[in-house]
Amino acid sequence: MTVIDNEQFQTREAKGDPLEDLARQLLAEIGEDPDRSGLKETPARFARWWREFTSYDPGEVGTHFPLYTEGQIVMVSDINVWSLCEHHLLPFSCNLTVAYRPRGQVLGLSKFARISHRHAHRLQVQERLVQNIADEITEATGSEDVGVIGRGEHLCMSMRGVRTPALMTCSVFKGIFQSYGPAREELVAITFPRH
Ligand SMILES: Nc1nc2c(ncn2[C@@H]2O[C@H](COP(=O)(O)OP(=O)(O)OP(=O)(O)O)[C@@H](O)[C@H]2O)c(=O)[nH]1
Numbered sequence: 001m002t003v004i005d006n007e008q009f010q011t012r013e014a015k016g017d018p019l020e021d022l023a024r025q026l027l028a029e030i031g032e033d034p035d036r037s038g039l040k041e042t043p044a045r046f047a048r049w050w051r052e053f054t055s056y057d058p059g060e061v062g063t064h065f066p067l068y069t070e071g072q073i074v075m076v077s078d079i080n081v082w083s084l085c086e087h088h089l090l091p092f093s094c095n096l097t098v099a100y101r102p103r104g105q106v107l108g109l110s111k112f113a114r115i116s117h118r119h120a121h122r123l124q125v126q127e128r129l130v131q132n133i134a135d136e137i138t139e140a141t142g143s144e145d146v147g148v149i150g151r152g153e154h155l156c157m158s159m160r161g162v163r164t165p166a167l168m169t170c171s172v173f174k175g176i177f178q179s180y181g182p183a184r185e186e187l188v189a190i191t192f193p194r195h
């Protein structure tokens with residue numbers, strides 16, 4: 001449930017909520033009656049969902065633990081997030097694999113998903129999403145050895161326009177993941193398992 005402080009609430013009551021107004025206008029523009037019973041609450045839901053999407057709070061992302069074994073590589077795969085394409089404001093899903101070589105300490109497992117959602121919950125292009133995640137993992141872990149691979153399906157390509165479902169893969173490889181070698185091979189293999 002959206003918590004709206006009193007002052008903000010009063011302002012919206014007085015002036016109307018701009019997001020709700022937009023939704024009503026959109027509905028009218030596409031030939032719908034915004035006042036028909038099925039649509040009565042839709043502008044308010046529309047406003048709530050946009051505010052919910054753009055105000056995602058990742059919470060604490062700085063929990064570390066001691067590293068027990070030197071030389072380990074940590075990989076987290078199949079992190080699924082939803083984002084919005086900034087060209088069409090349509091959703092794209094992204095399946096992420098993230099990897100890093102810890103330096104002295106490891107980052108809490110869930111933090112990779114929190115970081116991923118933080119950057120997905122805004123208007124994005126997939127390449128920038130993957131880069132943003134790689135940069136924050138570098139910062140959060142203090143490691144320059146970071147790899148992120150994203151595989152996305154974009155509704156703007158599958159449900160409209162060219163109407164062709166396809167998967168887009170893009171990646172950021174830093175440090176030991178940059179050149180072809182065991183670390184990069186393992187990261188690629190975990191993302192694209194052989195059946
Ligand atoms: N590289 C990249 N392209 C994206 C992403 N999301 C959407 N696009 C593309 O952005 C492009 C926008 O192209 P435009 O020609 O300006 O828009 P459009 O006329 O709606 O293009 P079509 O989608 O081909 O109908 C399209 O090719 C989309 O597929 C993304 O995350 N990364």
Ligand SMILES: [Zn+2]
Binds near residue numbers: 156157
């Ligand atoms: Zn798009």
